[in-house]
Amino acid sequence: MKIAVIGTGYVGLVTGTCFSNSGNDVTCIDIDEKKIAGLKQGEIPIYEPGLKEMVLRNAEEGRLKFTTDTPAGVREAEIVYLAVGTPQGDDGSADLSAMWAVVKAIAPHLREDAIVVTKSTVPVGTNATIYGMLQELTGRDCDVASNPEFLKEGAAIDDFMKPDRVVVGVRRPEVSDKLEQLYSPFLRTEKPFLSMSPESAEMTKYVANALLATKISFINEMANLCEKMGGDINDVRRGIGHDSRIGFAFLFPGVGYGGSCFPKDVRALNAMTVSKGLEPTMLRAVDEINERQKSVMANKLDAHFGGDLSGKRIAIWGLAFKPETDDIREAPALVLVDWLLEKGAAVVAHDPEAIPNVRAELGDKIEYSERRMATLDGADALCILTDWKAYHQPDFAEMYQLLKEPVVLDGRNLYDPARMAARGYCYHSIGRVSVDGRNGKK
Structure with missing residues (x-):
């Protein structure tokens, strides 16, 4: 099938790439000229395991293209996916201004039999609004479907290729049949294809x-x-x-x-x-x-140091909100960093992927290290915020020697408290009694 995907953010890029990988002819469209130029050169704007290799392979084989030319991108498309951002507005509701702009931009160029599909997470009723807009803009009834995504950052490729289920919201059974055909390569293990009303599909997400x-x-x-x-x-x-x-x-x-x-x-x-x-x-x-839980590490640090962190050097392992991604949006680590800076502490941080994004936001307010153990040298405490596998089995003897004080605050419960005490650490975790094995040493 010929598919257009508008938006090359996390959802759009993964969607377009995976559809191209199953043999479809996919054009990914974005108004960001720099991003599209980078994608054409094989530069992937997000970190997602396996995504770069899949983009390069399908682009080289001619099934995956990138453009800023919206009319040309949608003109021959049988299915047009809308995967634009729907950020949070001031009142907590979704901001759909980008969605409305895209609908207006594509309307004059759609094939008469094109199916427009919302992939973005949108409020209930958005599908009906788009249907009405296209009816007014084109003078005809257009098929508009909802197809919410259920992708986990860090496992998005696997989630798309081996979905638990595929949900679509449609008004006509013929549209459901077309989308089921599109998804058939990913549903070969008897996973359900669930067709329902657009409102139910929007609500499901x-x-x-x-x-x-x-x-x-x-x-x-x-x-x-x-x-x-x-x-x-x-x-x-x-x-x-x-x-x-x-x-x-x-x-x-x-x-x-x-x-x-x-x-x-x-x-x-x-x-x-x-x-x-x-x-x-x-x-x-x-x-x-x-929101309260994001302050739990700050509370533990405050209690441990008696409320005075001025001049303390705190090491942080993990800046991304979860492992296998460079995404720092709403990341608990940044809440802790802001609090530490307000308290007058120095912060040195490590993360396998997220440092460039944090540096872009915080600049030189904190120190960064490409090596996890280097962050510990002379630190008064280590705080673990992200469950990266690289943090699971460190050299605890080396950690002990590097830290100024053998104090570990583990926000992901990676270690066994009894073993940490036996190694001589003061160890705080989540939902478990703190232990102190220092016995007056160090």
Whole structure:
């Protein structure tokens, strides 16, 4: 099939690349001339495992093209995907100005039988609005479908190629059949293709993300209580996770969720709920708990150092909001960094991928190191904020020698408290009793 994808951000680039990989002729369109020029040269604007190799291969074989020419890009397309940004507005709702601009731009150039598909996360009713806009702009009925994405940053290629399910919202069964044909290479293991109304499809995306965010906020609130009660949240997590009704997914305590989806989508669903005269009690709590959780490391540092961090040197491992991405949007690490700088502390940080993005935002306010162990030299404490595999098995003896004080605050519960105490560390984690094995040494 001939496909156009408008927007070469995270969702658009992954979508276009994966469709081209299954044999379709895909044109990715963006108004950012610098980004398109870079993509034509094989420069990928985001870090996502496996994406660069797939882009290069499909571009070389002629199935994947990049352009800033919207009319030329959509003119022959059977399916036009809209994957533009829908950032959070001041009131928490989604800002759809970019979406409306794209609809107006493509309307004069669409084939009569083209299917326009929203891939961006958009409020319920957006599909109907686009349908009305195209009807007015073209003078005919246009097929508009919704096809929400369920991609995890760091595993997006695998999620797209091996989806749990594909959800589409359509008005005509013929459109559903066309989209099912498009997705057929990815559904060969009997994964469901779920066709429903556009409104239900739009709602599905928000409800899925809000529920996953709820699980994270819930386990974090229970972790904080568990710590006060002298329990171990990891034991509790195992105790509940083996219940088949509950499971383990997204029940890992930490320093809060971030990224481009969960915070924005929870707030957008909250705004939609309020707009319909309903009270979003649980949604508000999920967001409030998460924002508080981003301060849990600051609270532990404050308590450990008696409220005085002036002149302290704090090492940070992990700046991205999660591993296998360079995304720092709503990252808990940046909340801690801002707090440390306000307290007069010096910060030195390591992250395998996110340093360029943090440097672009913070400049030289903090120090950066390409080597994780180098951050520890002379540091008063180490804070772990991102669950990168590179942090799981460090040389603890070398860490002990490098740190000015063997103090580790682990926001991802990577290490065993008893073993850390036996190694001579003062160790704080999430939802577990802190231990101190220093015995007056160092």
